[in-house]
Every structure is written in C-alpha cells, then in structure tokens.
Amino acid sequence: MNIEKLKSAHKLLCEYKYELGKIEKGYTNRTLYINVGDNTISEKPVTQLMKDKFIGGKGFGLYYLWHAVTPKTKWNDPENEIVIGSGPIGGITQYPGAGKSLVCSISPLTGMPIDSNVGGYFGPLLKFSGFDALELQGKADKDVIIFIDGNKGTITIEEAPEEAIDSHVLGEQLTEMYAENEEDKRNISVVSAGSAANHAYMGLLNFTFYDVRRKQIRLKQAGRGGIGTVFRDKHIKALVIRFAGVKGNLNNADDQGKINRTGIKLHKEIHDFDAQQCRMRQVGTANIIEVMDQYDLLPTHNYKFGAHPDTHKISSKVFTGMITQNTPDGCWYGCSLSCAKAVDHFELRTGPYKGQKVIVDGPEYENAAGLGSNCGIFDPHDVLELNFYCDTYAIDTISYGTMTAFVMECYENGIINKEITGGLELNFGNADASLEMLHQMARGEGFGKLAGLGVRNLKRIFAEQYGGDPVFLNDIGMEQKGLEFSEYMPKESLAQQGGYGLTNKGPQHDEAWLIFMDMVNNQIPTFEDKAEALHYFPMFRTWFGLNGLCKLPWNDIIPASNKHSNEPAKIPEHVQNYVDIFNGVTGKNIDKEQLIVQSERVYNFQRIFNIRMGYGKRIHDAIPYRAMGPVTVEEYLSRADRYDGQLKELVGFNPEGKTTEEKMAALRSYREDQYQKLTDAVYKRRGWTMDGVPTIEHLQAIGMDLPEVIEVVKNHL
Amino acid sequence: MIKLNNRDFEWEEGLTVQGLLDKKNYTYPKLIIKINHVLVLSEEYASTVIRDGDDVKVIHLLAGG
Numbered sequence: 001m002n003i004e005k006l007k008s009a010h011k012l013l014c015e016y017k018y019e020l021g022k023i024e025k026g027y028t029n030r031t032l033y034i035n036v037g038d039n040t041i042s043e044k045p046v047t048q049l050m051k052d053k054f055i056g057g058k059g060f061g062l063y064y065l066w067h068a069v070t071p072k073t074k075w076n077d078p079e080n081e082i083v084i085g086s087g088p089i090g091g092i093t094q095y096p097g098a099g100k101s102l103v104c105s106i107s108p109l110t111g112m113p114i115d116s117n118v119g120g121y122f123g124p125l126l127k128f129s130g131f132d133a134l135e136l137q138g139k140a141d142k143d144v145i146i147f148i149d150g151n152k153g154t155i156t157i158e159e160a161p162e163e164a165i166d167s168h169v170l171g172e173q174l175t176e177m178y179a180e181n182e183e184d185k186r187n188i189s190v191v192s193a194g195s196a197a198n199h200a201y202m203g204l205l206n207f208t209f210y211d212v213r214r215k216q217i218r219l220k221q222a223g224r225g226g227i228g229t230v231f232r233d234k235h236i237k238a239l240v241i242r243f244a245g246v247k248g249n250l251n252n253a254d255d256q257g258k259i260n261r262t263g264i265k266l267h268k269e270i271h272d273f274d275a276q277q278c279r280m281r282q283v284g285t286a287n288i289i290e291v292m293d294q295y296d297l298l299p300t301h302n303y304k305f306g307a308h309p310d311t312h313k314i315s316s317k318v319f320t321g322m323i324t325q326n327t328p329d330g331c332w333y334g335c336s337l338s339c340a341k342a343v344d345h346f347e348l349r350t351g352p353y354k355g356q357k358v359i360v361d362g363p364e365y366e367n368a369a370g371l372g373s374n375c376g377i378f379d380p381h382d383v384l385e386l387n388f389y390c391d392t393y394a395i396d397t398i399s400y401g402t403m404t405a406f407v408m409e410c411y412e413n414g415i416i417n418k419e420i421t422g423g424l425e426l427n428f429g430n431a432d433a434s435l436e437m438l439h440q441m442a443r444g445e446g447f448g449k450l451a452g453l454g455v456r457n458l459k460r461i462f463a464e465q466y467g468g469d470p471v472f473l474n475d476i477g478m479e480q481k482g483l484e485f486s487e488y489m490p491k492e493s494l495a496q497q498g499g500y501g502l503t504n505k506g507p508q509h510d511e512a513w514l515i516f517m518d519m520v521n522n523q524i525p526t527f528e529d530k531a532e533a534l535h536y537f538p539m540f541r542t543w544f545g546l547n548g549l550c551k552l553p554w555n556d557i558i559p560a561s562n563k564h565s566n567e568p569a570k571i572p573e574h575v576q577n578y579v580d581i582f583n584g585v586t587g588k589n590i591d592k593e594q595l596i597v598q599s600e601r602v603y604n605f606q607r608i609f610n611i612r613m614g615y616g617k618r619i620h621d622a623i624p625y626r627a628m629g630p631v632t633v634e635e636y637l638s639r640a641d642r643y644d645g646q647l648k649e650l651v652g653f654n655p656e657g658k659t660t661e662e663k664m665a666a667l668r669s670y671r672e673d674q675y676q677k678l679t680d681a682v683y684k685r686r687g688w689t690m691d692g693v694p695t696i697e698h699l700q701a702i703g704m705d706l707p708e709v710i711e712v713v714k715n716h717l
Numbered sequence: 718m719i720k721l722n723n724r725d726f727e728w729e730e731g732l733t734v735q736g737l738l739d740k741k742n743y744t745y746p747k748l749i750i751k752i753n754h755v756l757v758l759s760e761e762y763a764s765t766v767i768r769d770g771d772d773v774k775v776i777h778l779l780a781g782g
Contacts, residue, residue, distance in 0.1 A: 277747050294744045516745070516777035522722040523776070558778055563749045563756055569779050 003177050011159040013144065016041035018153045021130035026088030026251050026585040027051065031060070032131040032155070034146060036234055037078050037138025039157050046132055053704065057087035058115045058545035059602045060133045061104030062609060065113055066708070068137060071612050075108040075226070076233045078139040082205075084123065084191070084239075085133030089585050090548020091124035092334075093248040094263035095577070096270065097550030099124050099332020101207060107225040107505075108201040109399070109454050110482035112613040113606060114225030114505050117545055119331030119340060120207030120218075121189035124548070125150060125243040128250050140235035147178060150243035160237050165195045166442075167206040168358060168392040171217040174240050175210055184244060185210040190217070191239040193228035194394030199444035200452025202399035202484075203228030206391065213327055218342065219361050220331050223396040224508055225483060232394075246333060254587030262580045263334070269559050270336045278556045283320045284329075284339040285365040285552075290315040292369065296639075297489045297515060299374040301428050302405035303478055303626050304635050306489040310378035314368050318380050319343075337553050346384055350435045351442075353392075360388045369487035370401020375408055376428030386434060393442040398508075399454060402484035404434050406455050406477050415468040421447040455479040475625045481506035481615065490627050492642075493519040494674050495530040501623040501675070502534060502682050504606045504616075510551065511538035517569050531681035540575070542599035547582065554578075601704040604687075604694045611693060612712045618692040621679060628671045633660050636667075643667055693717060720772045728769045734762040737773065747778040 021028045029046045046060075054063045061083035068081045082105045092098045101123030107114035126134055129150025136146075145160040164170045171190045179185040190208040197203025205222040222228075253259055274280055279287045289311065292298035296306035312318075323341045331340040343360040363371075363383055371386040372378060390397045404426075410416050411426040418425065422440075424433045424447055440448025451458065459477045462468035478485040483506025490496040496519075499512035514533050517523045524530045544551050559573045575592050583589055590598070610616025629643075630636040636643055637660065646667065647653040653666040683690055687698025693716045699705045719728045721737070734750055734757055737743075750757045751774045757765050767773060 291745050294742050513779055516779045520722070520743075520777050521775075522724060525723070555779060558747050562778070568749055568776055571778075 001173055001176065003173065006162050006173060007177055009160070009162045010145070012156060013159055014039040014041060014157040016155040018043060018130065018155070020150075020153045023127065023250060023252050025254050025587050027056070028127060028130050028132050030131055031064075031085075031133040031135065032148075033135045033137070034155070034157070035138035036136065036140040036144055036146070036157060036236060041155055041157075053601055053706070054605075055087065055546035055598055055602070056132060057085050057090065057100075057102040057548050058104060058117075058542070060085045061102055061115060062113060062602065062606055064133065064135050065104050065106070066605075066609055066612075068135070069106060071614065073106060075106045075111065075230055079137065080106045080230060082136040082227060082230055082234070083133055084126065084136075085548075086123035086127050087546055087548030089581055091127050092251055092253070092259060092581070092585065093246075093332075094259045094334060095553070095581050096263070096266055096330075096335040096337045097332075097553040098548060099335065100544070100548050100550050101126075101222070102545050102548070103205060103222040103227050105225070105227045105230045106613070107227070107482070108229045109226045109456070110506055110615070112481070112610045112615045114227060114483075115545060115606075116222040116224045116227055117510070117550075118205065118207045118222035119209070119220035119550065121209045121332065122191055122207045122239075122241055124246070124332065125187070125189050125241045128243045128246065129241060136234065136236065136239070138234065143235050143237040145174070145237050146239045148241045150241060151245070163237060165193075165198070165237065166392040167192045167194050167219055167394060168217075170238060171206065171208040171219065174238055175208065175217055178240050178242055184242070186212055187242050187244040187246070189241050192237065192394075193231045194392050194442070196393035196395045196438070196442040196452065197228035197232040199449050200395060200441050201226045201229055201454050201457070202396045202403070202452060203232060203394045204396045205231055206394060209331060214344070214359065216359060218331070218340065218359065219391050220340065221391060221396070223398060225505065226396075228394040248334070251585055253585045255584040258584035259581050262577050262584070266553060266557070266574075266577065267336050270557050274337070274557055277558060279316070280337045280339045280552065280556055282325065283316045283323060284341040284362075286319045286341070286363055286368055287316045288365050289368050292365075292488070293373075295520065296492070298369055299405070299487050299489050301376055302374060302409040302476060303485070303489060303491075304409075304632070305638060306491070308373055308376075308378070311373060313378040314372045314380050314383055319363060319368070322380065322384070335550075335553075337557065339552060343384055346388065348385060348388065350385065350432075351389055351439050358388055360384045361391060362387045364397075366487045367397045367401070370398050371404075371434070374401050374405040374487060375434060377431045377434065378429075379431060382431035382435070386431070386438065389435070389438050389442075393438065395438065395441065395452075398486050399484040400438070401487065402478050403451060403455050403458070404437065406458065407451060409476055410462060410468065410473070415462050415473070416466055420466060454482065455484055456482045472631075475631045477624055478626055479507070480623050481620055483507060485627065488513070488515065490515070491629055494678055495524055495533055497623060497627055497675055498530060498534045498678050498682055499537075500627060501621050502679065503538070504603065504610060507623070507627075511541055523569070527677050527681035528685075530678055531685040534682045535685045536570070536596070539596045539599040539603060540570070542603050543578070543595055546598065546602060549578075597702055600702045604699060604702065604704050605709060607688075607692075607694055608709050608712050611716055616692065617716075618679065618683075618690070621692060623675070625668065625672070628675060629667055630664060633664070636660055636664050689717065691716070719767060719770065722774060726773075728767065732767045734765045734767065737767060738762065738775070741775070743775060743777070745777050749776040749778065750774065
C-alpha cells in the first residue's frame with residue numbers, strides 16, 4: 001500500500017491543541033466533543049454529578065446522548081451522537097478484562113438508545129490521552145478521519161478520500177500511516193466501519209489493536225444496534241488514536257496494592273482452572289457450541305429447534321484445530337483469559353477479497369450459532385468466511401445471522417421466492433446464498449440491501465408487498481424493539497424469555513443469561529424468584545459497562561471457593577473482587593449492595609430515555625411467540641413428549657385424543673399467560689408501574705430523581 | 718425415586734453421580750453437585766453411589782457471552 005499517496009490526498013479541516021491531562025483515581029475529569037458537521041472541537045469538564053450518578057462508560061454515554069438529542073431525533077439526524085467511553089476502572093492492566101469501550105447512540109434498528117461494548121485499545125488509550133469519553137456529533141460533507149495524538153495533545157479532522165472503507169484494509173492503512181515506526185504500531189487504535197454499513201441498518205464498529213506477534217491489526221466489534229451505520233452516515237471513515245507509554249499505574253489508583261493483589265488472585269485461578277472449565281485460552285467463547293446443542297439451546301433453523309445432528313461439524317473441537325494455538329490473545333494488556341482467538345491464513349473463496357489469506361477474528365460462539373446452526377450451515381469454513389466478511393464489511397454477526405435465518409424460513413414457506421430474492425435460493429443450509437446476500441449488502445444492491453434493513457422492517461415489507469401473513473411473520477421474526485435476538489434458545493426457560501424481553505436495548509443476553517438457573521437447576525421456580533434474578537443480574541451486569549470491564553472474567557472462570565457458596569450463580573468471590581478494584585481505583589468505599597444501586601440508577605435512566613423517545617413501555621417488552629414456544633406443527637412434533645407432558649403436568653390439559661393444533665393452542669395460551677405474569681413480577685421488583693414506568697418514589701429511593709428525568713416520567717404515570 | 722434439582726427422577730440400583738450425569742447428558746463442565754446438602758467432588762463422581770430417596774442437586778453455573 002502506498003501510504004504517502006493516501007496521506008497526500010488528505011485535506012486538513014481542523015486542528016485542535018489541548019493540554020495533556022492527568023488521571024486521578026480513574027478519571028481524567030474531562031471529556032472530548034467533536035462535531036464533524038462544523039469541524040469544532042472542545043473539552044467539557046466531568047461534573048461530580050456525572051461521577052456520582054453515572055459512574056462512567058455507558059453511564060456517561062447515555063448522559064451525553066440524552067442531552068444531545070430530543071424526543072424527535074432520528075438515528076440519521078445530525079444531532080445524534082456516538083459516544084465512546086471507558087470507565088474509571090478501564091485501562092488497568094492488573095485485572096483481566098479491563099480494556100472495554102462502551103459505545104452509545106440512537107439506533108437505526110430500534111429508534112432509541114443502544115449501547116454496545118467492545119475490546120481493542122481505543123477506550124483506554126482515549127483515557128490515557130486525557131479524556132473519559134468522546135462525543136461525536138454532526139455530519140460531514142465528505143469522508144473524514146479524526147486523529148487524536150495523545151502524546152502531542154493534538155486532534156485533527158482530515159478529509160480522507162482515498163483510503164479503503166472495509167476495516168481489515170483500512171485498519172492496516174491507518175495503523176501504518178499514523179504510527180511513527182513499527183514499534184509504535186502497538187500504540188495505535190483505529191475505529192472504523194465498512195462498506196455494508198453504508199447501506200444496512202445493522203452496521204457495526206470495529207476497534208483495532210495491533211497484534212505484535214502477528215504484525216497485523218486485529219478487529220474487535222461493537223456489534224449491536226447499528227452504530228456503524230450511524231458512523232458512516234456521519235461520513236466518518238475512521239477515528240484514530242495514538243498514545244505511547246501505556247503502564248500499569250496510569251490510572252493513578254487510590255490503592256494500587258489492592259488492585260495488584262486482586263488481580264494476582266484471578267490470574268492464578270485462570271492458570272489453575274481454565275483448561276478444565278471453559279477453555280477460554282484455547283478456543284474462546286466457542287467452547288459452548290456443543291454444550292448448547294446438548295442442552296437443546298443451540299438455535300437451529302431460525303430458533304425452531306435447539307439441537308442438530310450436524311453440530312459436531314462446527315463444534316469447539318473443530319475450531320480449536322483451526323484457531324492458532326499457544327499465542328497470547330488478550331484484547332487488552334494483562335487479560336490472561338485471552339479469549340480473542342483467531343484463525344490465521346484463512347483463504348477466502350468468495351467476494352472482493354477472494355483468494356486472499358486473511359486473519360479471521362473468531363469465531364465467537366454467537367458467530368458459529370448465528371451464521372452457522374441458526375441458518376442450517378454446518379461447514380466451519382463457511383462460518384469463518386461469513387464471520388470475516390461480516391467483520392470487515394461492518395455487519396453485526398448476530399443481527400445478520402438471525403435476520404438470515406428469518407429470511408430462510410420465509411423462503412422455505414413461499415413468502416418470498418427467487419423472483420423477489422433476485423435468484424438467491426435462500427434455503428436453510430445454503431451458505432453460498434448467505435454469502436452472496438452479504439456481498440450484495442456491502443455493494444448496496446439487490447435483496448442483500450433490503451435484508452440489511454433488519455427483521456422488523458422485513459416483516460412489514462413481506463406482509464405489505466409480498467402478501468405474507470403478518471401474524472405468522474410476527475411469530476417467527478426473532479426481533480424485539482427492532483433488535484434481532486442473540487443466539488440462545490429461550491423456549492424452555494421463562495426466566496430467559498424475560499432475560500431477553502424485559503431489557504432496555506432489546507434481546508441481547510448481556511443483561512441476563514438465566515437458562516441454567518431456571519431450566520436445568522430449577523433454582524428460581526416462582527415468579528418472584530425469577531423476578532429477583534431479573535433484577536439482580538441485569539443490574540450487576542450493567543455495572544461492567546459503567547466501568548470499562550468485560551463480563552467474562554466474572555463467571556467464565558470459577559474460583560475454588562464457589563462450591564461452598566450459598567449463591568454460587570453470583571460468583572460471590574468475584575463480586576467482591578469488583579468491589580475491591582473499584583474501591584482500589586477510585587478511593588471510594590462501596591459494598592456489593594451499593595454496586596447494584598450504581599447500576600440501578602443508570603438502568604432506570606436508560607429505561608426513561610427509551611420512554612422519552614416513544615418506547616420503553618410494557619407493549620415494547622412483548623416478545624415473538626417463537627421465543628416462547630412452538631409456532632409450527634413441525635416444532636411441536638419434534639418435542640411432542642416434552643410438550644404433551646407439560647400440558648398434563650403444568651396446564652391441566654389432557655392431550656390424549658387432541659389434534660396437534662389443539663395442543664399447540666393450549667400450550668400457547670399457557671405460555672403467553674406465564675410471560676405476562678412474569679412481566680408483572682419483574683416490574684414490581686424493579687419499582688415500576690404495571691406499564692413498565694419507573695415510579696417517582698423508586699427514582700427517589702435510588703437517587704435518580706434528576707429534574708429532567710422526573711419531567712419525563714410524570715407524563716407517563 | 719430421587720429428587721434431582723427438586724424434580725422427581727427415576728432411581729435405579731447402583732446409580733452413581735457419573736451415571737446420573739450420563740443419563741441426563743449433563744456435559745457442562747462447571748457443576749456443583751450435592752447429595753443431601755453434602756458436596757461431591759468431581760474426582761468422586763464415578764464412585765459416589767446415589768441411594769433411593771436422595772436429594773441431589775446438580776447446579777450448572779451460568780454462562781453466556
């Protein structure tokens with residue numbers, strides 16, 4: 001690549017100089033605002049209110065986004081922002097999983113706030129460069145690159161017409177361009193999207209880190225909700241940061257020794273137990289592919305079933321053999337869990353990069369399940385090829401997988417046909433058709449462009465334009481709030497139906513994953529038990545996003561003490577670790593109960609933000625019936641013994657002599673009623689009205705009774 | 718009959734913890750198993766016999782990305 005030629009085409013639009021800052025107890029106490037519409041750059045102070053009520057990361061993102069938009073703002077309005085931040089713990093190197101960035105925006109898919117977390121180096125480097133968060137606002141006329149030099153204290157906005165759009169190329173170009181030499185490449189992180197984000201609503205953001213062993217960039221994804229689409233709509237080609245001098249003490253923690261001791265304890269657990277537990281260091285999150293199949297939880301054929309005879313072809317053993325072994329794969333310094341696996345020298349067989357050998361970052365579990373089993377695709381090479389192109393084109397693998405599975409079921413049911421798809425034979429298992437649809441999405445052509453609008457829009461289009469039955473389409477279209485479901489089968493776990501449905505941003509499992517507790521362990525049998533779990537776990541997991549932390553080191557490694565715990569699902573020793581490192585960094589003195597309240601404030605703020613944007617009520621928490629039970633006779637008959645047994649034991653309905661349709665109707669009536677009762681119990685536990693609105697009394701009790709928040713709520717009580 | 722996670726489960730003579738895991742296809746690696754509230758260590762799964770009427774808990778520690 002001719003970097004000089006690319007760079008010489010740049011036109012400087014704006015240069016800003018700033019005083020290098022200092023971090024005190026995890027905060028720089030300053031954020032950065034960049035408007036690419038009018039090329040203005042400024043700094044904002046972090047107020048005590050922000051730190052007390054919103055902590056950082058996703059909290060800061062939602063706070064800034066609230067004040068940037070109005071209830072009428074759409075995703076592609078210039079005032080919509082993309083806010084990126086780490087959090088007070090973010091950037092420490094002593095405790096695994098402390099390099100996350102949290103990204104917030106108004107989503108093209110849902111029309112309300114979305115948050116997505118991502119590894120890679122950008123968030124910590126932003127903090128070390130002097131800023132707790134970055135707001136991007138406005139819309140540029142032509143493609144621009146923003147470059148932050150955290151050592152020199154300069155920020156530039158540059159028109160950049162000639163660089164690539166796709167992330168695996170662009171990331172390399174900009175790392176080469178902005179690094180001072182080979183040694184300096186590790187100090188660069190690039191945020192970019194890709195060509196499909198120009199057309200599809202499910203565009204993602206890639207965050208790079210430079211892999212010094214491979215001497216190539218690696219890509220981590222802020223996948224959910226279409227933030228990459230917003231990025232490209234703003235005509236931002238890339239956001240680049242450079243900071244040299246990462247050290248373990250840059251957060252100026254209040255008690256570095258406490259952080260060191262806590263980290264050493266966890267490193268030892270990972271060393272001692274990971275190989276017997278999750279094998280994160282060997283195969284990453286893909287370790288659970290066959291486990292999910294064995295428990296009937298691996299979505300196959302658009303969530304019709306939870307297992308498939310061909311799953312062994314895409315099992316973790318298969319991918320273990322393809323992933324490069326014995327190399328450190330952490331996405332931030334000091335993460336010994338090292339789940340960021342990669343397949344090297346993968347030769348592409350389709351698309352614009354056909355014949356090239358590339359790094360595929362993954363496959364993560366969600367990719368194998370979404371791009372693979374859920375679409376009936378069981379060739380690991382196809383999964384990797386789809387994974388690679390989704391990443392570099394900037395398409396969320398989860399939304400793409402769930403959308404494709406939906407489209408395939410519609411195709412097999414005759415709702416759409418080859419005329420409508422432009423010749424694509426979108427049967428389950430047709431990897432070539434899925435790949436071509438993805439390439440079309442990147443080119444903005446044909447059926448692929450339509451598919452990029454996501455399941456919610458496709459349901460409407462298939463009903464209005466192609467005569468599809470809207471009831472059936474709503475039953476099988478696995479989206480809620482406009483966001484596609486992530487890749488777990490929730491049919492047999494009422495609690496997980498709530499874990500998907502009773503969420504702020506839509507059906508993503510990062511709030512709660514309760515299937516084992518509920519379906520297998522039977523630990524939360526009553527509505528009140530489930531409601532308690534659907535309070536605690538979403539609040540606990542929200543906290544990772546306030547602090548720049550990854551969830552995996554919490555419960556993907558289990559300490560020896562856990563078997564003696566009264567609440568093993570919470571991993572109490574690790575909860576205490578988080579209390580300790582928060583106090584160690586910030587100098588505060590919270591306990592595990594106060595940790596939950598910190599999250600509760602932001603969680604309720606986000607709920608009210610949704611309400612402010614016209615969503616966030618009970619009606620928006622409904623889920624498609626495919627998430628609750630069998631929509632089709634085929635599904636019922638595939639697990640007839642299970643369903644017949646439940647009709648007898650739970651519903652009080654004798655299935656003998658009844659038609660399958662009669663049995664399905666009885667089961668559906670029961671399960672839909674169960675979900676409503678669960679919703680009642682969860683709203684009550686969360687301090688909300690039965691319409692899902694946080695009460696003023698509850699907001700006062702948790703300390704989230706800000707005037708602007710009350711102003712919204714009081715109109716809905 | 719035994720109780721397995723508070724649900725009835727058919728008991729048979731000589732049923733071990735490992736035998737129970739095999740019957741249920743419980744392949745997940747992060748388990749806590751207790752019989753009548755007493756912890757069973759993983760190295761004892763094959764040799765620990767479950768008796769008729771026992772209260773067995775096989776707790777899968779939750780995961781999810």
